[in-house]
Amino acid sequence: MTARWERRLQLAAHPLLFPLARGLARLGPVVRVPGLGVVVNDAATARAVLTDTGTFSxxxxxxxADLWTPVLGPSVLLNMAGExxxxxxxxxxxxxxxxxxxxLCERVLAGVLAGMTARLAAGEPVDLVAEVRRCAGAVIAELVGLPPDPDRFDAMFARGTEVTAMVRLTRRGLTPPQVARAREVMAELTAPAVTAYRDAAAGTVPGRMRQLGLTEDEARGAVAAFVLTGTETLVSFVPRLVALAHDSGWLARLAADPARTDAVVSEAxxxxxxxxxxxxxxxxxxxVGRVPVAPGDRVVIMTLSCARASGSFDPERPHPPELRQLWFGAGAHYCLGMxxxxxxxxxxxxAVLAAWREAGPLAVRQRRAAARVLIPGYAKLVLARA
Ligand code: HEM
Known part of the structure; x- marks a missing residue:
């Protein structure tokens, strides 16, 4: 069940690329693929690439940088190198x-999540994807310097995913019309941050960035990086975490004893x-491993293949040392928002476990995979009392 749904999510997002990536993983740790790049399927080699910033950038x-510099300029963390x-x-x-x-979480999420726990405990069905979108949206709104307005989060999320969905592994950059559209969307999403920065607005993150010595361009770039990296990852992950824990029986175990929560999250x-x-x-x-590379080559680290080499979902099995937290990257670009x-x-x-403890077991009532998205995930995952 755990493997079946995860496979379905991957195929719905990437009907061609997912089978290709699995096939390449069987060919060895490093494979040169014309039109794609030098593909890395092995955790130790991936870590060696990520930490050698002299050779790989x-x-x-x-x-x-090919993707984001034309849209956002040169200072967006994700496209920068060196000092x-x-x-x-x-x-x-x-x-x-x-x-x-x-x-930040207490300020922004405590109220939203208490409401979700109360609804679940009262027997109402809750779409976890919508809830996580609201939570991640509220946090990003705070980082961007917007007042928390849940009515805007869905629109913000849709705008963000419109940009990330333009990314294709088979193309190195965006097409000129995509660049124009992405610039428009990102300018709109980061505009409140620019205003808050200019006003040095007290209590806002862009205002604080100004105090920390960031230029206006750097602050806008950092906010753009948060918008691009900090929402879709969580809207993908948290429903998948809960679905995996539910399907494997771990949700019930954690509700009885939360001591293994970190192990379940890390394994998910x-x-x-x-x-x-x-x-x-x-x-x-x-x-890269044994494959010689030269400027102009692209290295494609298939983190999913590196991580999946350790087997099926099992929070009892420790992770091998070379894998440690590779899903958050390694080296200079390690996830800043981890x-x-x-x-x-x-x-x-x-908040989900609190509802279980308060009112008894929860079950997944309905779920649907998101199609043609950059990051695989559920479009809907409805939880309700069992
Ligand atoms: C489960 C959720 C997340 C995962 C799995 C994740 C994963 C990653 C990975 C793998 C990288 C490194 C990419 C590379 O080296 O090419 C990265 C970078 C980054 N992440 Fe996350 N991320 C998550 C959530 C967040 C959140 C919530 C934020 C902040 C709002 C965030 C902010 C960033 C930033 C700013 C970078 C760029 C760092 C740099 O280039 O120096 N991430 N993330």
């Missing part, structure tokens, strides 16, 4: 300390890999 041709990148990350690090993310991250591919351009001649992502995941899963 996010700013070299073939890397995410500029490190400097911007240092300036932003204060936003994601454990205390900062705990405070390994099994789903919400950010399933990482790209690098080659900045200097080198090797503490926030984990805090949001804990808060939402905690």
């Amino acid at each position: 996010k700013a070299a041709p073939g890397a995410p 500029d990148h490190a400097r911007l990350r240092r300036k932003l690090s204060g936003l994601f300390t454990p205390a900062a993310v705990r405070g 991250l390994r099994y789903t890999v919400p950010s399933p591919v990482m790209l690098r351009g080659v900045a200097a001649p080198g090797r 503490p926030l992502a984990l805090a949001e995941i804990d808060a939402i899963l905690g």
Whole structure:
């Protein structure tokens, strides 16, 4: 059941690429594929690429810079390298300390989630995808400097996914009409951040970025990075986590004893890999495993294949050391929002478990896969009292 639904989600999102990726994973740890790049299927090799920033770069041709620089300019973290990148990350690090993310989640999510727990406990069906969209939207609204307005979150989410859905692994960049449309959408989504930055608005994250010494372009770029990376990953992951835990019997076990929550979350991250591919351009001649590479080559790290090599969903099995947290990346570009992502995941899963403890077992009543999206996930996952 766990494997069947996950396979269905992958196929609905990528009907051709998913079978191709599985086939390539059987061919070896590193495979050169014409038209795609040098594909990495092995965790240790992936980590070696991600931590060798002299040879592999996010700013070299073939890397995410090809996608995002024409849309957002050069300062969006995801398309930066070297000292500029490190400097911007240092300036932003204060936003994601454990205390900062705990405070953010309490401020923004506690009320929304208490409402969800109460509805589930009262026997109402709840679509978890819509709930997570609301939660992730509320957090991003706070980061962008918008007042929390749940009526806008669906529209914001739809705008964000309109941009990410333009990305195709078989093309290195976006087409000129896509660039024009993506610029328009991202300008709209980041406009409140620019206003908050200019006004040095107290209590807003863009206002705080100004205090931290970010230029206006850097603040807008950072906010764009949060919008692109911080919503869809969670809207994909949390319903899949709950579905996996439900289907494998772990939801019942966690409701009785939450001690293994971290292991279940971590194993669900390994099994789903919400950010399933990482790209690098080659900045200097080198090797990926045994395959020689040169500038112009693109390295496609199939994080999903690297993680799935460890087998089926099983929170009792420890992860091998080379895999540790690879789903959040490794090295200089390691997910900046990881503490926030984990805090949001804990808060939402905690609210589901609270309903179970209060009113008895919950069951998945209805579910549907999202079609043709960049990050596989459910379009709908309805939970209700069993
Ligand atoms: C389960 C949820 C998430 C997963 C699995 C995830 C995964 C990742 C991965 C794999 C990378 C590195 C990509 C690479 O090296 O090519 C990354 C980078 C990043 N993530 Fe996350 N992410 C998640 C949630 C978030 C959230 C909630 C935020 C913040 C709002 C966020 C902000 C970022 C940023 C800003 C970067 C770029 C860092 C840099 O390039 O220096 N992520 N994420």
